[in-house]
Amino acid sequence: MPTSALLDPDEPLERQLDKLGRICDALMRRVEQAGDDRGAAYTQFQRAVLLEDKVRERTRDLERALDLLNESNARLAAANRETERARSDLANAIETIQEGFALFDPDDRLVLCNSRFGLNLPDLRGTLTPGLPFEDYVRLVSRSSHLDLPPGTMPEEWAVTRMARHGEPHVMLNVRLAGDRWIQVSEHRMAGGQTVIMQTDVTDVIRAEREEQGRLLDDQARLIRATLEHLSQGVCIVDKAGRLAGFNLRLGTLLGLPLQQLRPGLDFEPAFRRLLAEATPVGTSVQDVLGWTRRRDRRPPLRFGLHRGEAQWLDVSAEEMPDQGFVMSVTDVSAEREAARALSEANEMLEARVASRTLELEDALAAAERANASRTRFVAAASHDLLQPLSAAKLYLSSIADELGEPLHREVVTKAQNALSSVQDIIEALLDISKLESGRASAEIRPVALGPLLAQLRDEFAPAAALKGLRLVVVPSSLRIMTDPSYMKRILQNLIGNAIRYTDRGGVLVGARRTGLGVRIGVLDTGPGIPEAEQENVFKEFHRLGRRASASEGLGLGLAIVDRACAMLGHPLTLESVLGRGTAFTISAPRAERIGPYPIESRRTGATGEWRHDGLTVLVIENDLDMRRALALLLRGWGVEVLDAGSGAEALRLIEAEGRAPDALLVDFQLDEGETGTAAIRRLRRRIGRVPTRIVTANRTPEVLREARRIGVELLHKPLDPLMLHLFLGSVTLGRPG
Structure with a gap:
């Protein structure tokens, strides 16, 4: 019998100790009375007691483990109840959403969806079950009888296009359904790889946009119509099929066509043929115009004239529209043509008067030049003839001064000698000026x-x-x-x-x-x-x-x-x-250190054609075309390469095109549109730096001289003296690096 059966744990400790003492006394007596066999039995008894203790300990461990398992099962059951309740709440919440909703897992398989997700495609409702692959879902949608595919699009093509967009993080597209209904599909990729799809019915929105767009188009049509009617030109619009799509009343007035011959949908070519039968094309032919209207490739802009009656001139221009139609405008230019004719006649009369006056001025200038030349020759001859008697008089006075003894007489002779020396200086100065003006001076x-x-x-x-x-x-x-x-x-x-x-x-x-x-x-x-x-x-x-x-x-x-x-x-x-x-x-x-021998003859000869300035490039800025041509012709005769322009801006463009700077500038002072030569020179200097420059002008006022000197430029006065120009170019040649 085990010891545990003899002891009651609920008994008092003293009672239990007393029982253990009696048990020990009984066991000792038995040991003393028994032999060896009884010792083995006692050993087995001890082992049985130890084994019973271990079994009891394991039983307690199992009882604790079972308690823990029961507790875990209770918690798991509570969690399952919470999960089911959350799932139910989620399903209820999704079901209350007004849009169609579906959730696909990271493997693109359907997890759940609400009833509205398949509402627009009733033939798919039975297939929208958890586990449905997204690719199968798209294929089913493409084959649905409720899907209104775009014209010419097969279901397989639509499915491929839809799957191609599925790889994007966010997708937004409108899908047309049968019965002129529309749904907007929004597809979003979540962080965990799941895909959420929302379907929203946007039929009312799209229909409202259509109505608004229709109203806008109607308003635009009315606005365009009102604009066309207020134009002074006649305008017609022809569609790509060659039919009249729109026009204004001014078109019929200009072309002399009754309104019954102008109506929408009218075939344009027969009407245009009838028009050309009553008018004469200018600058083109009937076949060229009709050929242009028949073209189906890219049409270049077309412009031609029409002459109707005695005095009516029409300017017609046509351009292609993006839809391969074209718009044609007709402008009455009769008044402009008449004004141009009158202006041409006035110009011819004015040119004749200018030519006559030019001849008179040339005659007067020639007479003035002859008079000036005669004066110069006279001064030169008189100065030369006067110098000899003056020199003789000075010698006579010198000889007399040596023989005079009176101081007063010597003072008078000295003053006379000084006076004669002053006269000689003046005559020599006059002779120098005469030589310089006559061109006989040589350097x-x-x-x-x-x-x-x-x-x-x-x-x-x-x-x-x-x-x-x-x-x-x-x-x-x-x-x-x-x-x-x-x-x-x-x-x-x-x-x-x-x-x-x-x-x-x-x-x-x-x-x-x-x-x-x-x-x-x-x-x-x-x-x-x-x-x-x-x-x-x-x-x-x-x-x-x-x-x-x-x-x-x-x-x-x-x-x-x-x-x-x-x-x-x-x-x-x-x-x-x-x-x-x-x-x-x-x-x-x-400076002489940087240059070689003087390359030109710096004296005036009988013919300017003997002057050469080969290798020089000169930019001429002159707004008067005849003056520019004459100056360019003179310079080219001297071997100069000429760049000519009518303004500072044109000169800059010419330099950009040439890609190099000229060696010298000849700039008229008064250019067109208020531009001055000094302003043009400043602009050119910012581009090419400082180059030798002369301002050519007929204005001899101090203001022009001061403005030119302010920028360090000398003047050449008109009428231009070829010698002065020749000497200027000679100085440019000297200044070029050797």
Whole structure:
């Protein structure tokens, strides 16, 4: 009997200990009484007691595990009930949605859908069961009798197109059903790979859009109709089948057609043939026009004229529309044609009057040139004849002065000699001007060292400056220029002499500095300055400022000689003056270090055809076409490549097209549309930089001269002197890199 059967766990502990003590005493007595067999039995008894304890422990573990299992089953049952309730709630919720709803799992198999999902396709309701593959669903839809496929589309093609869009994350498409009903299908891919499809009935929306579109089209048609009726042109619209689709009343009025011959749906070609029978096409033929209307490929724009009756001229233009129809407009240009005819007659009359007046002006100009040439020849001859007796008179006076003993008599002879010297200087100046104006002056252009020339001038004028208490500063220079040494010396003599003559205090500065490929020689004084209004007049003969007309102080020929000599040499001359502060004359000449021998003959010959400037490219900007042509013809005769334009903008386009810059510019001052030559030169300089430039103008006002000098450009006056142009081109040739 096991010990556990003898002990009751519910008994008091003392009772249980007492029982255990008696059991132990009984067992000890039995051990003492028994032999070896009884010892083995006791061992088995102990093993049985231990085994019973283990069994009891395992039984308790199993009981606890069973309790846990029962608890888990209870929880699982509760969870299943919650799941079923959630599934039921989800199904109820999906069922309450007004749109069709379906859910496909990541493997594209149907999980669930509501009853509205198959409402629009009743023949698919029995097939919409869980597990249905999406591809089978699409195939069933494509074959449904309730699906209204687009014309010419087979079910298989629709299914392929639908499956191709299934791979997109979001799909939105409208599907047309039988009975003019529409559903909008929205397909969305979820993050877990599931696909949700919503079907919405949009029939009412699409029908409303159709009605609104119809109203808009009606409004547009009325608007187009009203617009056509308000046009001064006649307009007709022809569809791609060649039938009249629309027109305005002005069309019938212009073509002289009764309204019963113009109606929608009218075949255009017979009506147009009847029209051409009463009118004469201008610029095309009947067959060409009809051939254009019959074409089915891309039609180019068509334009031609119609002449009806004696004085009616119509301009017809036609263009193709996107639907392969065309629109044709008819404009009455009779008034314009009559005005053009009258204008042509007026132009012919005006041209005849201009030609007659031009001949008169040419005769007057020729007479003036002959008179000027006679005056120049007379001055030259008279000056030459007067120099010899003056020289003899001076010799006689010199011989008398040596024999006179009275100081008073010697003073009188000295004054007479000075007067004769002044007269001789004036005659020589007149002779120089005569030579420069007549073109008989010649220049020998060669390298000239400025250092010795400036030193010689310093020694020559130092006594005169010291006599007036002035400082004469001549800056030494090692530069060499290309010029005529005699004329350059005469130019600087006149400028320095004038500066000393008109300066009462301060001094005179003479110097040269390098500028690009050239040299600028300046003569600056601290005299009273020249008023701006008089700066152009100082270069005129016999013009003097603020001085008595005394021969001993000159008669104002020095600057006239300077101006003409610089023009002949092609050396730009500039004048800057500030009243009360002084005046600065500047002469620009090409530098000799960067150039070779002078390439042209710088003297006037009997024929301008002997002048050559091969290799030069000159851009001529002149708005007068005849002047531009004449100048281009003259330049090309000298071997110049000419680029001619009528405006600054056209010149820029011409340079862009040529891809290179010209060597020189000849720009008219007054261009079209208010553009000036100086403005055109500034625009060109921003594109090609600074190149040698002359402004050609008949305007001799000081304003034009100031504007030209402000941008550093000299003037060539009209009528253009070929010599001045030739000398300018010669200076351009000198300035080109060797």
